[in-house]
Amino acid sequence: MPKTRKPRITTAQFAALMAEEMPWAVDMGMAIESIGHGTATMRLPFADKMLRPGGTVSGPTMMALADATMYAAVLGAIGIVKLAVTTSFNINFLYRPSPADLMAEGRLMKLGKRLAVIEVTLHSEGHDEPVAHATGTYSIPPRD
Numbered sequence: 001m002p003k004t005r006k007p008r009i010t011t012a013q014f015a016a017l018m019a020e021e022m023p024w025a026v027d028m029g030m031a032i033e034s035i036g037h038g039t040a041t042m043r044l045p046f047a048d049k050m051l052r053p054g055g056t057v058s059g060p061t062m063m064a065l066a067d068a069t070m071y072a073a074v075l076g077a078i079g080i081v082k083l084a085v086t087t088s089f090n091i092n093f094l095y096r097p098s099p100a101d102l103m104a105e106g107r108l109m110k111l112g113k114r115l116a117v118i119e120v121t122l123h124s125e126g127h128d129e130p131v132a133h134a135t136g137t138y139s140i141p142p143r144d
Helices: 011-021 023-028 059-078
Strands: 031-036 039-044 085-093 102-111 115-124 132-139
Touching (some): 011 059, 023 059, 031 059, 059 085, 059 102, 059 115, 059 132
Antiparallel strands (some): 031 039, 085 132, 115 132
């Protein structure tokens, strides 16, 4: 059985980092629900301001949640490295999300010395199928 690795950052530490360095995420209502070594789950409570014409949650809203979840998953594996940054991001919108809370589940696919590859699945509360799937690469600065 594989050994479970302990996360390098706690949910409380990530929440504090969000409050200090990512006020836009806090303003949107994003919250970290869980963090593991290379995994993270975040929630974005529904608000009317998330809607685009046609009554669906906007793409930029889902992209912001996916990217923040990628960051949390990376930090779960490497610890607090503020200058770990997105270098590529791709998202596939699969289904129209309900006007409800969004959940994002992130998983580190590969961690190298300078790059991390992450995937995130987004769910809309009350919708059985994922509403979006995102992949991204983060650049990691040299660390001790």
